[in-house]
Amino acid sequence: MYKPIYSVGATPLDPDEVEGLIPDHIETQMELNSWEQANINDAELWLRKHNFTTSKILTIEFITQLHRKMFDKTWRWSGQFRKSNKNIGVDKFQINENLKLLLDDTTYHIEHQTYPIDEIAVRFHHRLVTIHLFANGNGRHARLITDLLLVAENQERFSWGSQNLYGQTDARTKYLNALRLADKHNYTLLLQFVRS
Numbered sequence: 204m205y206k207p208i209y210s211v212g213a214t215p216l217d218p219d220e221v222e223g224l225i226p227d228h229i230e231t232q233m234e235l236n237s238w239e240q241a242n243i244n245d246a247e248l249w250l251r252k253h254n255f256t257t258s259k260i261l262t263i264e265f266i267t268q269l270h271r272k273m274f275d276k277t278w279r280w281s282g283q284f285r286k287s288n289k290n291i292g293v294d295k296f297q298i299n300e301n302l303k304l305l306l307d308d309t310t311y312h313i314e315h316q317t318y319p320i321d322e323i324a325v326r327f328h329h330r331l332v333t334i335h336l337f338a339n340g341n342g343r344h345a346r347l348i349t350d351l352l353l354v355a356e357n358q359e360r361f362s363w364g365s366q367n368l369y370g371q372t373d374a375r376t377k378y379l380n381a382l383r384l385a386d387k388h389n390y391t392l393l394l395q396f397v398r399s
């Protein structure tokens with residue numbers, strides 16, 4: 204039986220979501236991590252064959268499709284919004300509405316250059332993980348889609364601390380501290396972190 208071991212800041216899964224795990228041979232968090240990573244690599248290969256525009260990326264269809272591509276061999280509920288409330292994120296019934304507002308706001312920010320592009324991307328990333336669309340995979344999904352948005356705007360992808368963000372790495376601690384500061388509407392640490 205799979206017993207999840209959570210890294211700091213990772214969302215606990217409900218038992219029904221653990222049941223949604225597709226591979227039946229996975230017993231450790233490490234096995235799950237590498238299985239997920241292989242799935243995400245497939246998504247990256249799919250992404251490389253396409254050029255997505257900002258207006259395509261900033262749609263509910265694309266956002267859910269990307270999560271499905273990243274986790275379709277891992278979770279039966281990939282690409283579906285979470286059906287339970289978590290210790291992080293908006294109420295499950297408000298996900299759709301909050302996401303629509305975020306997409307409209309981000310489209311407006313880009314059109315009107317309300318902030319420098321890095322700050323638009325950072326604000327987008329933070330609000331996306333704050334809504335917490337899915338039962339799992341929100342961090343990785345929101346980092347990847349933020350990078351896609353940057354590429355669509357002819358910018359370099361973020362480096363996200365240039366280290367893996369799994370486990371209790373220095374980079375993960377910095378990332379989570381920066382997100383917590385952004386929870387208080389201060390984006391300075393997150394802006395530094397994403398290009399470090």
Ligand SMILES: Nc1ncnc2c1ncn2[C@@H]1O[C@H](COP(=O)(O)OP(=O)(O)OP(=O)(O)O)[C@@H](O)[C@H]1O
Pocket residue numbers: 210212213214291329332333337338339340341342343344345368369379382383386
């Ligand atoms: N205080 C916070 N404010 C905003 N977002 C947060 C906060 N704490 C954690 N998060 C986000 O939630 C993510 C964890 O959610 P979830 O487990 O669904 O994603 P994940 O992709 O599986 O996580 P991981 O970052 O371990 O790859 C973190 O990566 C981070 O992006």
Ligand SMILES: [Mg+2]
Pocket residue numbers: 213214339340341
């Ligand atoms: Mg997780």
